[in-house]
Amino acid sequence: MTSDCQKLSSVLQLWDKSLVLERLRQMRNTQTMAELQLQSPGRQPTIRDVAELAGVATSTVSRALSNPGRVNRVTRERIEEAAAQLNYIPSSQARGLSSGRTQTVAVLVPDITNPFYFDIIRGAQHQLKAAGYTQLLVDTEESAEMEADALQKMRRSADGFILAASRLTDAQLAEAAAQQPLVTINRAPAIAPTVVIDTPSAIIQALEHLVSLGHTRICFVGGPATSWSNAKRWQAFQDETAERKLTTFSVGPFPPKTTSGAAAADAAVHTGATACIVFNDLLAIGMLQRLRERGIRVPEDMSIVGCDDIFGADFCNPPLTTMASPIEQAGRVAVSMLLSRLNPQYGGTSRRLAVMPTHLTVRASTGAAPS
Amino acid sequence: MTSDCQKLSSVLQLWDKSLVLERLRQMRNTQTMAELQLQSPGRQPTIRDVAELAGVATSTVSRALSNPGRVNRVTRERIEEAAAQLNYIPSSQARGLSSGRTQTVAVLVPDITNPFYFDIIRGAQHQLKAAGYTQLLVDTEESAEMEADALQKMRRSADGFILAASRLTDAQLAEAAAQQPLVTINRAPAIAPTVVIDTPSAIIQALEHLVSLGHTRICFVGGPATSWSNAKRWQAFQDETAERKLTTFSVGPFPPKTTSGAAAADAAVHTGATACIVFNDLLAIGMLQRLRERGIRVPEDMSIVGCDDIFGADFCNPPLTTMASPIEQAGRVAVSMLLSRLNPQYGGTSRRLAVMPTHLTVRASTGAAPS
DNA sequence: CAATTTTTGGCAATCGCTTGTCATTGCTGT
DNA sequence: ACAGCAATGACAAGCGATTGCCAAAAATTG
Known part of the structure; x- marks a missing residue:
């Protein structure tokens, strides 16, 4: 390493200067790097350590690492090597402080x-x-x-x-x-x-699906009152059902959890509807459980459509018909x-709006309306 | 606000001083706070703004906010009020930089x-x-x-x-x-x-459960080879089955995902075992799906025990017998x-070890061994 | 009321990095 | 071989907080 440095210094003619600086630093601290590291092994290398090892100024190191184009390739490589050797990671705190x-x-x-x-x-x-x-x-x-x-x-x-x-x-x-x-x-x-996530358009698909199965009495099971999606879904449900002259009901709001499913199921059954469009899958899965407990068969007695196609919608009992969307992509x-x-x-x-497409995934929780 | 300040100043007799300071600052910047805020609305108030408004030094503000005991109550309240008024939030970056x-x-x-x-x-x-x-x-x-x-x-x-x-x-x-x-x-x-999470002891409970149902040919479905829990579970399984003189099999390793369930199910069925203890619920649920597809009834033809009692274990089909543990507490x-x-x-x-208890939750995926 | 102790608060250095300014270097073209 | 130019890198001033040190003020005591 020493020979490396000397080689460098002869090229750059900075060796004396950095030696002096280092000496000064040592005197100020009355301790060498090695001693420092010894006394606090957890000490993290700083940009100065890198600069010293590479024989350049800290600003050069900074630029080399965060703005590689502005620094000589050779120098940059030397700096990168030094950084790697010291296992240097810039402090995000300090970086953030100056860069804002x-x-x-x-x-x-x-x-x-x-x-x-x-x-x-x-x-x-x-x-x-x-x-x-x-x-x-x-x-x-x-x-x-x-x-x-x-x-x-x-x-x-x-x-x-x-x-x-x-x-x-x-x-x-x-x-x-x-x-x-x-x-x-x-x-x-x-x-x-x-x-x-364009669930309103999926609501239309879901209604079409239910209507084609012969349902005419359909219930919307609502989610949180403060949820914008809930409002939108409800809106779409209303618009579309009005157009088709269906008999509609609505129950809710319910918290979007499986545990609210019992209350939601009971309320929905009480309306006399033969199918439900449910705010989300969590609630729908909870309803499935309750309906099973009460001996109400899905889909023979009641069809259920969920929303989101979450983990679990494919393996619950029965598997849930639901409105799927590319959530990860969202x-x-x-x-x-x-x-x-x-x-x-x-x-x-810089778009202000992105709309993710959705589609209805039909599984076993929807079937022909009871005659 | 002005009157507030004047009230304060008359009490503290610092008004003149802060006026002067403020004036100086203005001259340096050749712009007032208001102008500053106007030209960059996103500018965040700093500890100096608070100090100025409260008429104290920044160090006092720092101490008042992070070490309340070391500052006069009246002063502290004044500072707190100033901070609240400016909607001041200390920069975690700067704080981190100096505190480490x-x-x-x-x-x-x-x-x-x-x-x-x-x-x-x-x-x-x-x-x-x-x-x-x-x-x-x-x-x-x-x-x-x-x-x-x-x-x-x-x-x-x-x-x-x-x-x-x-x-x-x-x-x-x-x-x-x-x-x-x-x-x-x-x-x-x-x-x-x-x-x-003490799943090994749950494995024992699971084996007891299976044995009491008449199972003698039991298969361990393994998870990731690099997983320590998998090793522990496998170890517990081996120890316990050896003691009970059961016929055992093992398949795997499988990635802990539902999608690996198909391969796992096929492999397990191939061993001829009548019951499986599965590395985790994800895998177990995947197996459930595959077995259903293949017409192998659970639990009549094959019993399945999962591990972790995750979301979904209670509503899959059939609901999964599994080893539950207080994960959130972990x-x-x-x-x-x-x-x-x-x-x-x-x-x-400063304990070096905490053990979370587990217990077997029996649901419908385990039943009497096929005769 | 003076002397002493206890509080309180100001100054300035510091944390590790970025960045504007400016001097230096090396290269081009003539 | 030299003026002119581009490229490069050193220096130092911050960024916004914390904190040790010390002076001033307040409270306590004799």
Whole structure:
């Protein structure tokens, strides 16, 4: 290593100078690097260690690592080698402090244990990782307050936000959107850039499917009142059923969990409907369980259509007819939209709206209407 | 607001001073705060803005907010009010830079879409949040390499790590544990502090259950070869079946996904066993689907016992007999163990090992052995 | 009321990195 | 061989907090 350095120094004629500097540093600290490392083995190498080892200034190291084009290839390679040798990782804190960016995006979901969000999380994670960002996952527990709180508290620690199925009011959302870059998933596009999963059009497919099976009395089982998707689905349901002159009912709102399925099932049965379109699969699966308990056969006595095609929809009993959508892709697209806003220089079409297609996946929970 | 300030100033007689300071600042910047905010609306208030508004030094603000005991109550309240008024949130970056801690813990899981980890993630999230920490979620995609990589890359950005079902070798793990504080879940306790879910004892319960139903030919369906839990379960299975003089088989390893269930089911059927103990529920549910396709009835022709009692185990068809454990609690305990290491001053028993109890939950996938 | 102890709060250095400014180097063309 | 230019790298000033040290103020005591 010494011979390497000397070789370098003869080329660069900086050896004396850096020797002197090093000497000074040592005197200031009254301890050598080795001693330092010895006394605190956990000490992380800094950009200065790299600069010293490579025989250049710290600014050169910085530029070599974060703006490779601006530095001589040979020098850059030398620096990279030094960095590798020291196992150097830049401190994201320090980097963020001076650059003003954290290279971090917060993803807020209402319920981390709801399988619907897994794929969003995973999709977002993939895309973020590819862009060198870190994902901060926050479970807002279906609470608008926690969501607003997280948005405030993390203002400084995230460059942007992905709000999946936000529970905020339009006003709150608009305020948040004004303060920091954010992209919503399944939320009115007017307020902020958004990725919408086109379940309304799937509702139409579902109704067509049910009608073709002879159903005329159909019940909408509603999800959370603060959910924009729920409102949209309900709207589509109303519009479409009115056009077809069907007899409709609605029950709810219910929390989107399997445990709410029992109440939802009982309420739906009580309406006298022969088919249900359910806010989401979680609720639908819960209903399936309750109906089975009560001896109501699915689909012979009652048809059920869920929404989202989550993990479990294919192996529940009976397997659930549901409206499937490319959820992971929605997560990816949301991140792309956010990143193109965060780094406009990389261009990318800054769309304000992306619509994900959906389709009906027919399984065994729907059948001919009871005669 | 002006009147508020004047009231304060008359009490504290600092008004003139802060006026002067403010004036100086303005001259330096040749722009007022208002102008500044106008030209960059996203600008975040800093500790200096708070100090100025409260008429104290930045160090006082810092102490007032992070070490309330060391500052006069009146002053502190004034500072707090100023902070609230400006909607001030300290920059975690800057804070981290000087304090050397990020108040962040990274949680590494092999597969974010595996429901087993949901509860771990949620448990960890809860506990971390309560302690004022932020969770960084990383999906290592069942890859030891990605895991090691994340461990390296995030060395600087996380104060500690939770490794759920680590795929690292013992040597890699030991090296990582030497470099940074970490707690493992379901991993040999010798290397690092760990939370173990006591599935081996559940295996015994499961075998008892199967034997009492008349099964004598039992197959172990194995999970990933690099999984420590798989090894432990296999070990327990061998020990216990040897003692009971049962005829045993084993198939695998299989990736722990429902999609591997088909291969696993076929292999298990081929052995001629009448009951299977399966590495985890994901695999077991996949097997259930395949057996149904092949017309092999569960439990009449073949009994299946899963492991973990994940989301879905209760509503698959037939509902799965499985070994249940308090997974969310495991996540919480892991975080507690990590935090007590990170902040020894708050004491807390620094255990190196926590064992989570498990029990067999009997559902419809097990029944009497075919005669 | 003076002397002493205890609080309280200001100054300035520091954390590790980025980035604007400017001097130096090496290369081109003539 | 030299002026002119581009490319490169050194220097130093921040970024926004924390914290040790010390002075000033307040509270306590004799």
